[in-house]
Amino acid sequence: MANAIKPAGMHRVRARKIIELSRVILEKYGGDLTWIRDAPLEEARRALLELPGVGEKTADVILVNLGKPTFPVDTHITRISLRLGIARSRNYREIQRAWMNTLTPDPGRYLEVHLKLIQFGRDVCKARNPRCDVCGFKDVCNYYNNIKGRAGQ
Numbered sequence: 001m002a003n004a005i006k007p008a009g010m011h012r013v014r015a016r017k018i019i020e021l022s023r024v025i026l027e028k029y030g031g032d033l034t035w036i037r038d039a040p041l042e043e044a045r046r047a048l049l050e051l052p053g054v055g056e057k058t059a060d061v062i063l064v065n066l067g068k069p070t071f072p073v074d075t076h077i078t079r080i081s082l083r084l085g086i087a088r089s090r091n092y093r094e095i096q097r098a099w100m101n102t103l104t105p106d107p108g109r110y111l112e113v114h115l116k117l118i119q120f121g122r123d124v125c126k127a128r129n130p131r132c133d134v135c136g137f138k139d140v141c142n143y144y145n146n147i148k149g150r151a152g153q
């Protein structure tokens with residue numbers, strides 16, 4: 001098991017977690033989680049959050065990929081949201097609500113924007129040395145305009 005997931009990094013820890021997760025899914029649900037697809041959103045989320053190692057982001061990634069109306073927030077999206085001023089805190093639900101209130105209410109659109117924001121965070125709005133010079137959000141970005149303001153003082 002550990003060797004199979006070696007390229008993902010931290011393979012020994014991850015292998016242990018996957019085995020534990022599999023054990024719980026087998027014991028609790030007979031190895032079958034397909035019912036989640038048809039369950040109401042909050043019930044499905046609760047069940048996923050009760051599984052070991054499953055946090056809000058992982059649960060929402062699964063749910064939005066099943067076509068449910070939710071928006072997963074990862075570390076890139078948190079950083080971009082704070083820099084742009086879309087959110088004022090790192091609170092998962094606040095950031096999620098901010099994006100869901102902004103976007104067309106459609107799971108396909110949520111997933112698309114989620115993936116694009118992650119790519120944007122990797123390529124442009126990087127944690128260190130964001131590439132503001134090539135970014136199309138400069139005019140509306142709090143982070144950039146604060147830096148510019150400080151540079152002009």
Ligand code: SF4
Binds near residue numbers: 124132
């Ligand atoms: S202007 Fe800079 S900080 Fe703002 S969103 Fe773009 S890359 Fe990120």
